[in-house]
Amino acid sequence: MRVINGGRAATLAPQPAMREPTPFVWLDPATQPTRPWTYGNHLQRKTASATVAPGAVGKSSLVVVEALAMATGRALLDVTVPAPLKVWLINLEEPMDELNRRMAAAMLHHEINPSEIKGRFFLDGRDCELCMAKQVRGEIAINTPMRDGLIKHIKEHGIDHLTIDPFVKSHRVTENDNSAIDAVATEWARIADECNISIELVHHTRKGNGQELSSEDGRGGSSLLNAVRDGRVLNKASSKKKKEIGVDVVSDRATYFTVTQDKPNYSTGSGAEWHRTVGIELGNGDWVATVERYTPPDAFDGISVADTLAVQRAIDMLEDPRQSAQANNWVGKSVADVLNLDTDNDKRRIQQMLSAWQASGALIIEKRKDSGKGREYPCLIVGEWVNET
Numbered sequence: 001m002r003v004i005n006g007g008r009a010a011t012l013a014p015q016p017a018m019r020e021p022t023p024f025v026w027l028d029p030a031t032q033p034t035r036p037w038t039y040g041n042h043l044q045r046k047t048a049s050a051t052v053a054p055g056a057v058g059k060s061s062l063v064v065v066e067a068l069a070m071a072t073g074r075a076l077l078d079v080t081v082p083a084p085l086k087v088w089l090i091n092l093e094e095p096m097d098e099l100n101r102r103m104a105a106a107m108l109h110h111e112i113n114p115s116e117i118k119g120r121f122f123l124d125g126r127d128c129e130l131c132m133a134k135q136v137r138g139e140i141a142i143n144t145p146m147r148d149g150l151i152k153h154i155k156e157h158g159i160d161h162l163t164i165d166p167f168v169k170s171h172r173v174t175e176n177d178n179s180a181i182d183a184v185a186t187e188w189a190r191i192a193d194e195c196n197i198s199i200e201l202v203h204h205t206r207k208g209n210g211q212e213l214s215s216e217d218g219r220g221g222s223s224l225l226n227a228v229r230d231g232r233v234l235n236k237a238s239s240k241k242k243k244e245i246g247v248d249v250v251s252d253r254a255t256y257f258t259v260t261q262d263k264p265n266y267s268t269g270s271g272a273e274w275h276r277t278v279g280i281e282l283g284n285g286d287w288v289a290t291v292e293r294y295t296p297p298d299a300f301d302g303i304s305v306a307d308t309l310a311v312q313r314a315i316d317m318l319e320d321p322r323q324s325a326q327a328n329n330w331v332g333k334s335v336a337d338v339l340n341l342d343t344d345n346d347k348r349r350i351q352q353m354l355s356a357w358q359a360s361g362a363l364i365i366e367k368r369k370d371s372g373k374g375r376e377y378p379c380l381i382v383g384e385w386v387n388e389t
Helices: 059-072 096-109 144-157 178-195 223-227 239-244 305-316 332-339 347-360
Strands: 002-005 037-039 047-053 087-091 121-124 133-136 139-142 161-165 198-204 230-236 256-264 273-281 287-293 363-369 376-382
Touching (some): 047 059, 047 178, 047 223, 047 256, 059 087, 059 161, 059 198, 059 287, 096 273, 096 287, 144 178, 161 178, 178 198, 305 332, 332 347, 347 363
Parallel strands (some): 047 198, 047 230, 087 121
Antiparallel strands (some): 002 139, 230 256, 273 287, 363 376
């Protein structure tokens, strides 16, 4: 084993002198190779990336579907996959029988024939006993036989992508020790580089106490996020948020969550992309969850030009059409009356429509003066009337 003290490799032999600096040579951008992405702009060859999430959100089910997308070459979650790839998924928490159930649920739901992934999908569970490093009395020992064996298998089978779920089970070092975590994460990055593959490290977050989490909220030291080239975070939707995106929280008990790429090194990242869990009956009586993409309904779904004109007419009849949703005379109440909406359950949707009508000029802001308090307040009045024809 190669011993690392304080996160730095010990000098075991004289090292070569620093080489001469390399002169920069201009290359025509049009002829340069494109980045070797393996999944959207999150996973790339020769790099390690991280996905962090709290428990019971759906991260393990998500990476199963993403691995299947890479193996089939299909955009199962509306994320670009360059071609069918060879994928190795190692889940260090679950037994194989449970992983087989999750695979079955995902393949049934996304209509994947086993022949599509034959020879391209490799799956191992917690009996794999993968341990990349240990920490004893402050010293970090990289398990070189384990690492070298892993590299050998990756090259022999032509693996293109490797997922480790969860990262914390792939080592035995102190989680809050940044030097130790950096040593382990750097070792995974070295493997990605040597094998020309992408690696996904799945990690748990600290308790969020109901707050929106970022990839920086990964449990333990911050070195994991610093060592990877791309980071993303999963956030579970609250009941309030589910209502805002059009979910009937009484009848729909699925987990809804966002995936946000908030630590991009090689891209511009992504906004919050919605997903949800789906229960699949396997045929043996078991119901198992998998993941699919979810698109929140557009605020104007089912709203016609005639409806917009009716809203304008109703607002034009108001004496005091307040813009503020906190006002008793909030203009949104008239919108709700015309469109048969609920000002409580559909409040977010009404606000989105009002904002869109302002942006288009169908409604405009007019400042009026409160005669009693002497302050100005904004009202929404009709701007440019819409034309039904």
